[in-house]
Amino acid sequence: MAKDRKIDMVILGLLAHEDRTGYDIKKQIDGGIRFFWKGSFGSIYPALAQLEEEGSVRRSGSNENGGREKIVYSITDQGKEVLKAWLRDEKSTNDLKYESIMKIFFGGAEDRKITLQNIDLFQSQIEADLKVLQFYKKNLEKVLDQEDHIYFYLTVMFGIKSYEAYLRWCADSKKILSQRRRGE
Amino acid sequence: MAKDRKIDMVILGLLAHEDRTGYDIKKQIDGGIRFFWKGSFGSIYPALAQLEEEGSVRRSGSNENGGREKIVYSITDQGKEVLKAWLRDEKSTNDLKYESIMKIFFGGAEDRKITLQNIDLFQSQIEADLKVLQFYKKNLEKVLDQEDHIYFYLTVMFGIKSYEAYLRWCADSKKILSQRRRGE
């Protein structure tokens, strides 16, 4: 029941780096952040409004030169404190909802070939994401001497290393399921 | 907005294997399933009631021998079809919410030692969970020749392989952050 909205921290974290609009924030989330956290417009805009009300962010400029409004937000000193307090807080929840793995766990209710198919589907998803991460890695290595990029680099490496492990598991699992053909 | 409640599939999947009470289901989730899906009483009991209404599960026995009611559920043929249709459905969502990794991503807003601390905390969590998974693995290897156990084995291996990759990443990351002492 206590406020526990982590999207606030994504917003604050991004604004700590650079001023941005809600739309910009969404683009960033869909970029490198989506590998460990997601967010939609329907969660970003209300969060931004509430953070402003609380004094953690402020409008640094509204373009209303004829066209549609465009609201650029900055983080305030109070917002920076909220962000730092969260970073220092030792409590972190790491929740995964892996429907693909759940389907493998309950694979016994269907033919073995359905499970093999589900592993293939999972593998394809991971392979596609891994390519994106490897692209990020290549670009980051050029600017790694700059502080700040190192944190992005570490999280990209987290993604790459875990996805590589997933792919090895996919290969192993398919081998195991194919060899022991009994349950079909 | 369409029904998308995966807890239904956890329940159906478990009941496909054996008749159980809501309480039993919760225990199973807190055991091996929690590594890829979670569930609380507040989600299990209402789901069970609705699955019964829909005809996917049925009460196979209510103990009311003097004491408090104890409702044992079984899966119906219709429930089995629902489960199989889900297994055959190619759409699976794999959502991770890794607050620990997010803290590392935004680590630039604080001292480097805070990030090192956050990596340590993550590492401890993973080490503890890995021990549990290795215990499962040891027990499963004794009964691996039995069909059905193989699916549990595969998901346990998924956990072990990814957690081992996480731990290697923790070690590497701490080394990288300690060596390049500049931002402190």
Place this chain on the structure above:
DNA sequence: ATCAGCATGTAAGGCGTTACATGATTCA
């Protein structure tokens, strides 16, 4: 006797998604 575990359930409320509504700008 008391405490942990077994057992079921409800209520309040937060979080988040999807779909919708609106409209400007840019580029082919």
Place this chain on the structure above:
DNA sequence: TGAATCATGTAACGCCTTACATGCTGAT
């Protein structure tokens, strides 16, 4: 001129957690 992208926001609704309420059973 039409499509894609930029840009903000709301409404409906589903999902889930936490806390609460209740009471039995078995072991120490």
